[in-house]
Amino acid sequence: MIELKGIKKTFFAASGPVEAVKNTDLTIEKGEIFGVIGYSGAGKSTLIRMLNLLERPTEGSVTVDDKALSKLKKKDLRLARQEIGMIFQHFNILWSRTVKENIAFPLEISGMPKEKRKARVEELVNLVGLTGREDAYPSQLSGGQKQRVGIARALANNPKVLLCDEATSALDPKTTDSILDLLKKINKELGLTIVLITHEMHVIRKICHRVAVMEGGSVVEEGPVLDIFHHPEQPITRDFVNQLSEPEEMKESISHLSEGADGTLVQFTFVKGATGSPLVTQLIREYQVEVNIIQGKVTHTQDGPYGKLSVLLKGDESAIDNALNYARGQVKVEVIPNA
Amino acid sequence: MLSSLFPNVRWEDMWEASLQTMYMTAISVFATFILGIALGLLLFLTSKGNSWENKFVNGIVAGVVNLFRSIPFIILIILLIPLSVYIVGTMLGANAALPALIAGAAPFYARMVEIALREVDRGVIEASQAMGATNGQIIFKVLLPEAMPALISGITVTAIALVSYTAMAGVVGAGGLGDLAYLDGFQRNNPDVTLVATVLILVIVAVLQVIGDVTTRAMDKR
Numbered sequence: 220m221i222e223l224k225g226i227k228k229t230f231f232a233a234s235g236p237v238e239a240v241k242n243t244d245l246t247i248e249k250g251e252i253f254g255v256i257g258y259s260g261a262g263k264s265t266l267i268r269m270l271n272l273l274e275r276p277t278e279g280s281v282t283v284d285d286k287a288l289s290k291l292k293k294k295d296l297r298l299a300r301q302e303i304g305m306i307f308q309h310f311n312i313l314w315s316r317t318v319k320e321n322i323a324f325p326l327e328i329s330g331m332p333k334e335k336r337k338a339r340v341e342e343l344v345n346l347v348g349l350t351g352r353e354d355a356y357p358s359q360l361s362g363g364q365k366q367r368v369g370i371a372r373a374l375a376n377n378p379k380v381l382l383c384d385e386a387t388s389a390l391d392p393k394t395t396d397s398i399l400d401l402l403k404k405i406n407k408e409l410g411l412t413i414v415l416i417t418h419e420m421h422v423i424r425k426i427c428h429r430v431a432v433m434e435g436g437s438v439v440e441e442g443p444v445l446d447i448f449h450h451p452e453q454p455i456t457r458d459f460v461n462q463l464s465e466p467e468e469m470k471e472s473i474s475h476l477s478e479g480a481d482g483t484l485v486q487f488t489f490v491k492g493a494t495g496s497p498l499v500t501q502l503i504r505e506y507q508v509e510v511n512i513i514q515g516k517v518t519h520t521q522d523g524p525y526g527k528l529s530v531l532l533k534g535d536e537s538a539i540d541n542a543l544n545y546a547r548g549q550v551k552v553e554v555i556p557n558a
Numbered sequence: 559m560l561s562s563l564f565p566n567v568r569w570e571d572m573w574e575a576s577l578q579t580m581y582m583t584a585i586s587v588f589a590t591f592i593l594g595i596a597l598g599l600l601l602f603l604t605s606k607g608n609s610w611e612n613k614f615v616n617g618i619v620a621g622v623v624n625l626f627r628s629i630p631f632i633i634l635i636i637l638l639i640p641l642s643v644y645i646v647g648t649m650l651g652a653n654a655a656l657p658a659l660i661a662g663a664a665p666f667y668a669r670m671v672e673i674a675l676r677e678v679d680r681g682v683i684e685a686s687q688a689m690g691a692t693n694g695q696i697i698f699k700v701l702l703p704e705a706m707p708a709l710i711s712g713i714t715v716t717a718i719a720l721v722s723y724t725a726m727a728g729v730v731g732a733g734g735l736g737d738l739a740y741l742d743g744f745q746r747n748n749p750d751v752t753l754v755a756t757v758l759i760l761v762i763v764a765v766l767q768v769i770g771d772v773t774t775r776a777m778d779k780r
């Protein structure tokens with residue numbers, strides 16, 4: 220759906236040239252949610268803004284839905300942009316228009332006749348869950364509601380691609396989740412390709428199928444989200460992955476508990492293909508061991524559970540061995556020697 | 559009662575002068591609004607980082623705007639007499655003052671328009687570009703509506719300045735309250751005429767201010 224070939228972007232600032240994006244190739248498939256993660260200044264915004272030519276690449280080609288954007292004439296570029304929706308960190312909706320009027324804005328741009336507009340706006344209001352707030356002005360809405368207006372507006376002209384630049388970074392965790400759920404729903408129901416920029420790993424974890432990690436203007440690692448979670452290769456990727464699975468207090472409490480603990484200390488890592496079957500229940504029921512959960516964080520990605528769980532097992536030695544053998548078929552098992 | 563308090567005031571003259579002042583103000587405010595917005599848009603759009611970025615055009619427009627802003631109004635009137643004769647066919651009367659009033663106020667307002675447009679959220683403009691909006695759509699659906707409260711409060715300030723400009727327009731025999739206060743009040747030593755004319759000017763200014771404030775508030779949904 221989207222193909223970047225040899226993309227480069229250099230800004231010529233007063234202080235000298237800045238290579239915001241260095242020689243990058245990227246292919247994004249139809250219908251997937253593709254995440255780009257990186258720290259501030261990595262070039263993420265520059266990259267996503269090149270996907271609708273808000274930023275013109277210094278070199279390379281951008282192809283969206285088989286159209287080479289950089290070769291289009293002005294008018295054709297405008298038409299192509301109507302098929303690429305975009306939402307922003309700061310929403311960027313017009314304060315002078317109501318919710319309804321904001322959502323109608325892209326329809327006015329594309330020249331949809333007035334009678335049709337009304338019905339389409341209503342449909343979108345319902346889709347993003349703003350029913351009843353149609354006549355409110357943005358100043359009367361919460362951040363989450365403003366972003367819903369942004370999403371409805373971006374979807375108005377039935378785009379094939381939705382670009383999200385830090386779409387949840389200005390929102391609290393709960394609102395973030397509700398917006399991510401909405402994006403996931405749109406992806407499923409409308410089959411929309413979504414490209415999403417973030418610096419938060421849990422956003423990637425929650426809705427992305429594939430992810431690219433950016434550092435210093437280059438994509439340093441790329442792949443399916445679960446693969447990246449399990450086999451992060453670059454140090455920066457590991458940092459991001461650890462953000463999610465290993466909160467600081469986890470390491471500490473494990474070593475603390477392993478001192479003089481009575482039983483076998485085990486860490487389960489949920490790996491790709493794990494079914495999310497009730498492992499702990501099975502251990503207790505079928506293998507007659509006592510399972511004491513010490514610490515854990517297991518989260519769900521688009522392709523299954525991911526995370527770590529530390530438990531203390533007590534019981535007969537043979538029962539524990541059997542239990543661990545069973546567990547090895549489900550998850551990665553690490554026995555932590557007692558101190 | 560009124561005639562004993564203000565023995566020298568001829569009320570028909572006073573009324574006629576008020577109408578002349580209002581006429582000059584109304585026409586020049588309207589023309590200044592249109593011309594100032596056009597110039598302000600040109601200044602904004604040709605400045606760095608905007609859609610018609612053009613150093614040359616921007617420099618010329620900015621130069622002309624600054625030049626007209628710095629000429630004292632009273633001199634501007636005299637300088638523009640030939641132009642007035644050419645456009646309105648006479649160098650005397652209320653109409654003769656209009657070109658100078660507009661030429662004096664429009665550049666002043668254009669700068670306010672430019673500032674108002676610069677205050678419009680860049681992100682909103684960018685979002686419109688991302689939606690494939692044309693420059694015309696961005697101007698009329700984004701820039702002007704989003705800047706409207708500032709544009710209205712700016713034209714209110716300009717309108718009040720224009721009321722005082724009309725008082726100076728007496729040099730071309732434009733009539734109006736200022737002219738009356740000077741000729742009939744000051745020169746013939748009728749302080750009551752000056753007083754009444756001043757009060758009427760203050761009333762006009764106050765009404766303009768109220769209209770401006772109410773409109774600005776009604777438009778501002780931020």
Ligand SMILES: Nc1ncnc2c1ncn2[C@@H]1O[C@H](COP(=O)(O)OP(=O)(O)OP(=O)(O)O)[C@@H](O)[C@H]1O
Pocket residue numbers: 230231232237238239257258259260261262263264265266418
């Ligand atoms: N218009 C510009 N002119 C000059 N330099 C720029 C411009 N836009 C971006 N840059 C530079 O390019 C680099 C990448 O910026 P970019 O905004 O893409 O980063 P980002 O990954 O989106 O960061 P953040 O998470 O803070 O949004 C930075 O060093 C930035 O200073």
Ligand SMILES: [Mg+2]
Pocket residue numbers: 263264265385
């Ligand atoms: Mg950014």
